[in-house]
Amino acid sequence: MSEPIDTGPMNPDFRCGTIAIVGRPNVGKSTLLNHLVGQKLSITSHKPQTTRSRIKGFVTQPDVQFVFVDTPGYQNRFSNALNRAMNRSIITTLNDVDVVLLVIEALRWNTDDQWVLNRIPVGVRPLLVINKIDKVKPRSLLLPFLKKCGEEPRFAAVIPLSAGHDDNFGGLLSEIRSRLPVAPPLYGVDEVTDSSERFLAAEFIREQLFRLLGEELPYATTVMIDQYQEEGNLRRIYATILVENDNQKAIVIGHNGEKLKQIGTRARQDIERLIEGKVFLELWVKVKGGWSDDERALKQLGHGL
Ligand SMILES: Nc1nc2c(ncn2[C@@H]2O[C@H](COP(=O)(O)OP(=O)(O)O)[C@@H](O)[C@H]2O)c(=O)[nH]1
Ligand SMILES: [Mg+2]
Structure with a gap:
C-alpha cells in the first residue's frame, strides 16, 4: 500500500x-x-x-x-x-x-x-x-x-x-x-519501477545468458515468457530461449543440461529476490524460425488464435 x-x-x-x-x-x-x-x-x-x-x-x-x-x-x-x-x-x-x-x-x-x-x-x-x-x-x-x-x-x-x-x-x-522542478510525485512511495514482473523476469534470464555464455552467443538469443502465473507468493514461469541454430541450442543447454540449469537457477534466485516469494521456473531452448515460433511471435503481437 x-x-x-x-x-x-x-x-x-x-x-x-x-x-x-x-x-x-x-x-x-x-x-x-x-x-x-x-x-x-x-x-x-x-x-x-x-x-x-x-x-x-x-x-x-x-x-x-x-x-x-x-x-x-x-x-x-x-x-x-x-x-x-x-x-x-x-x-x-x-x-x-x-x-x-x-x-x-x-x-x-x-x-x-x-x-x-x-x-x-x-x-x-x-x-x-x-x-x-x-x-x-x-x-x-x-x-x-x-x-x-x-x-x-x-x-x-x-x-x-x-x-x-x-x-x-x-x-x-x-x-x-537542486535541478529538479517543484512538482508532485509521479509514482507511489513504495513503487520502484513501472516495468512489469513478467518483463523483469525475462530480463533476468537474459542477464544470465550474457553472463554465462561466450562472447558472441548472447547477442543471438531472445527470451520469451510463454506463461506467467501468480499464485499468492508463488510464480510459475514458463519461458523459452530462442537461438538461431542447433549448434547454439546445444551450447545453451550444455553437457547434461548443466548450462541451462545454471542459467535457470541464477535467474530464479534473482526473480525470487524481486518478488520476495517463491519461483518455479521452467526454461526451454528452441531454434528460431520454426513454425511454432512464428505462431508465438504472432501471439505476442496480439494476433494469436
Ligand atoms: N570496479 C567497478 N566495476 C563496476 C562499477 N560499476 C559497474 N561496474 C562493472 O562494470 C560492468 C558494466 O556495468 P553495467 O552497469 O552493465 O554498464 P552499462 O553498460 O553502462 O549499463 C559490470 O561488469 C559492472 O559490474 C564500479 O563502481 N566499480
Ligand atoms: Mg546497461
Whole structure:
C-alpha cells in the first residue's frame, strides 16, 4: 500500500523529475541505477549492449522523487537496425528529461564518450558522473583527472563515485535534487519501477545468458515468457530461449543440461529476490524460425488464435 506523500502546503518544495543516465557501453549505468534504487532492475554484464530497452527506477524521499531512466548503451560502432532504434530511443529520452547524468569511467575519457557528449543537446549541461573510482591505482591519479573535468564548462558538476561499491549516493542525489522542478510525485512511495514482473523476469534470464555464455552467443538469443502465473507468493514461469541454430541450442543447454540449469537457477534466485516469494521456473531452448515460433511471435503481437 502506498503512503500518501505530503505535497500540499506543508511541503511546498517537494520536487520531482526525470533523470536520464547516459554513457558509452560498460561504464556502469545500469549498476548505478540498481544501487540508487537499492534493488536489481536493470541487468548488467561486462559485455556491451546488455541493456536493450529503457528501464525506469524510482527513488522517493520525504522532499523529492527521482525518476531515473537507464538507457541502452549509446554506441556508434555498428549501425544495424537494433542500434539505430536504441540510439533514437536515447535521443528521444534526452529531449524529455530534467537532468542528464553522463557516466564515464575514471581516467578513461575516450572517443566514444566524446561521441555521446556530442549527442547531448547543446542547451543541456549534464552532470558528469565519474564511475569506478575504486579501480584507480594509484589513487593520486584521480585528483588531476577530477580537476581537468571540473574545468570543462560543458559539465554542470562533476561527481566521482563507485556505483558498484558505494552505499551512500547523497552527494549525487543532492546535486540532482537542486535541478529538479517543484512538482508532485509521479509514482507511489513504495513503487520502484513501472516495468512489469513478467518483463523483469525475462530480463533476468537474459542477464544470465550474457553472463554465462561466450562472447558472441548472447547477442543471438531472445527470451520469451510463454506463461506467467501468480499464485499468492508463488510464480510459475514458463519461458523459452530462442537461438538461431542447433549448434547454439546445444551450447545453451550444455553437457547434461548443466548450462541451462545454471542459467535457470541464477535467474530464479534473482526473480525470487524481486518478488520476495517463491519461483518455479521452467526454461526451454528452441531454434528460431520454426513454425511454432512464428505462431508465438504472432501471439505476442496480439494476433494469436
Ligand atoms: N570496479 C567497478 N566495476 C563496476 C562499477 N560499476 C559497474 N561496474 C562493472 O562494470 C560492468 C558494466 O556495468 P553495467 O552497469 O552493465 O554498464 P552499462 O553498460 O553502462 O549499463 C559490470 O561488469 C559492472 O559490474 C564500479 O563502481 N566499480
Ligand atoms: Mg546497461
